[in-house]
Amino acid sequence: TEEKSLHFIEQIIEENLASGFPQDQLRFRFPPEPNGYLHIGHAKSICLNFGLGLKYNAPVNLRFDDTNPAKEEQEYVDAIKEDLQWLGFNWSEELYSSDYFQQLYDWAITMIKNGKAYIDSQSSEDMATQKGTPTQAGIDGPYRNRSVAENLTLFEGMKNGDFPEGSHVLRAKIDMKSTNMLMRDPLMYRILHRHHHRTGNQWNIYPMYDYAHGESDYIEQVSHSICTLEFVMHRELYNWFLDQIYDDSKVRPHQYEFARLNLNYTVMSKRKLLQLVQENIVNGWDDPRMPTISGLRRRGYTPNAIRKFCDIIGVAKRENVIDVSLLEFCLREDLNKTAPRVMAVLDPVKVVITNYPSDKIEWLEAENNQEDESAGFREVPFSAELYIEREDFLEVAPPKFFRLSLGNEVRLKNGYIIKGESVVKDAEGKITEIHVTYDEDSRSGSGSEASQRKVAGTLHWVSLKHAVEAEIRLYDRLFTDEAPDSHKGKNFLDFMNTNSLEIVKGFVEPSLVTVNSGDKFQFQRLGYFNVDKDSKEGKLVFNKTVGLKDAWEE
Ligand code: ATP
Ligand code: MG
Ligand code: MG
Secondary structure (H helix, E strand, O other), X not given: OOOOOXXXXXXXXXXXXXXXXXXXXXXXXXXOOOOXXXXXXXXXXXXXXXXXXXXXXXXXXXXXOOOOOOOOOHHHHHHHHHHHHHHOOOOOOEXXXXXXXXXXXXXXXXXXXXXXXXXXOOOHHHHHHHHOEOOEOOOOOOOOOOOHHHHHHHHHHHHHOOOOOOOOXXXXXXXXXXXXXXXOOOEEXXXXXXXXXXXXXXXXXXXXXXXXXXXXXXHHOOOEEEEEHHHHHHHHHHHHHHHHHOOOOOOOOEEEEEOXXXXXXOOOOHHHHHHHHHOOOOOOOOOOOOOEHHHHHHHOOOHHHHHHHHHHHOXXXXXXXXXXXXXXXXHHHHHHHHOOEEOEEOOEEEEEEOOOOOOOOEEEEEEOOOOOHHHOEEEEEEOOEEEEEHHHEEOOOOOOOOOEEEOOEEEEOOOOEEEEEEEEEOOOOOEEEEEEEEEOOOXXXXXXXXXXXXXXXXXXXXXXHHOEEEEEEXXXXXXXXXXXXXXOOOOHHHHEOOOOEEEEEEEEOHHHOOOOXXXXXXXXXXXXXXXOOOOEOOEEEEEEEEOOOOOOOO
16 A cells, blocks of 8 residues: 555654653544534544554544533434444443533532632623623623632532523633633533433533533543644633643643535535434435435445545645545445446336247346456346336437447347347337347357447346336435535525435346345446345335446536
């Protein structure tokens, strides 16, 4: 494999190691909030953190950042674990910020005692006004100099559920004039009389992200805490909170920021994805049109393709938008090597070979994957009546039409050369049958002279009496716009593609009767397809995963 240059976080780690940081103290974490399913953006962070773990033989924790009971659920915890495992990553420990609620509370008390935190009892509007603006310093509020004793009593009351939501908050006492707005006495705790998916009704107060995250990193002794660029301004606060508790015999976590993944023709905020699910615009989080890991899996994506994609896009500090066709390219590359080739006809028209015995059945040998010798061969039945794609026939061939037409020859894949002779039409003029003759010496692989003949093209087909009916789900992009959530005055829902799912009845070759959910195939000349979880024996359902070529090149 080719030598890759180090990305900026690897460079930082190399420098840390060179200046004496012990390698066995390297520790990373992937910290999802269990308020939705993982999406392809998360995959970038997963590949980064777990990639560092593999590279430096260091532990990577899975930390559920579950400090907001309003939006978090066990369903999401389970889905996140399943997706991570499917991607092929193993975490060292499964940890929860909520397990640190007592420790975080105790540290908050220490901070109150040290004059570093106070209870504010104003409305959120008044607090916001006092905070000022980026160009105008804030002012101290009336509760800023409350006594330690009063702060402790109120904080305990908050914890015990004595006060309604919104009546008090705990704030860090930092600097209302800081040039960094986040340092102007940020909130540490708010009152929420909510059931938490793990701690139940034990707590009436919940810590804010900025307070909980860095302290959790410290508890877990994470050395490199990696997040996305929108947290750059939070780093100062992250460090301030660490300063309040740090013991210099321990590893001090550092926050580093990288550019998030942005992909065109989709949205990635969990709030928006949840909206698509709740409003039934898609069929659940794992709808094959969703950018979620579970949606991509159901669509037919492979872990390899996703990991390769993350590898190619790399890790940098500059935001950009990645074209979704790069993701599709990575998928095609992988499936081309691994997906068995089969024949399926999605828009069938009947072909009758008039000089082929009507009761004869031949089993033709077909190669499963020319890219993979070990994939071997299978047998495909051939008979006098077949289906081909309706679009593969025209009575009169225009120039460069390399398919079947009257008076012209094509090869049937793995079979014989046929020649168009006549058509049968219904009352509306629609073709119902194409009558052809075949060259009985031209069978593929027979070694005969006729088998070597060059003809205009090769068509896929399925023997009519052996054909297995299947439901085929064809997907298009979910949005008609490259950046559906970036238009001022418009909502991303204004850009939904109303034709993103088309369901057709097609026919597949009989080797597919016994497929299992998740099995992947190349339907020759059509693209890659996989077996949907709705598929059953006797009622097959396939998803179109991706075409053979970039749709924009065609
Ligand atoms: P959302 O805005 O969709 O809710 P989030 O960042 O709040 O996303 P988390 O569950 O907190 O979601 O994310 C877990 C980790 O994944 C974080 O470290 C976050 O930085 C990272 N992450 C989330 N989205 C992306 C993205 N598009 N690209 C790279 N990393 C991401
Ligand atoms: Mg988050
Ligand atoms: Mg979020």
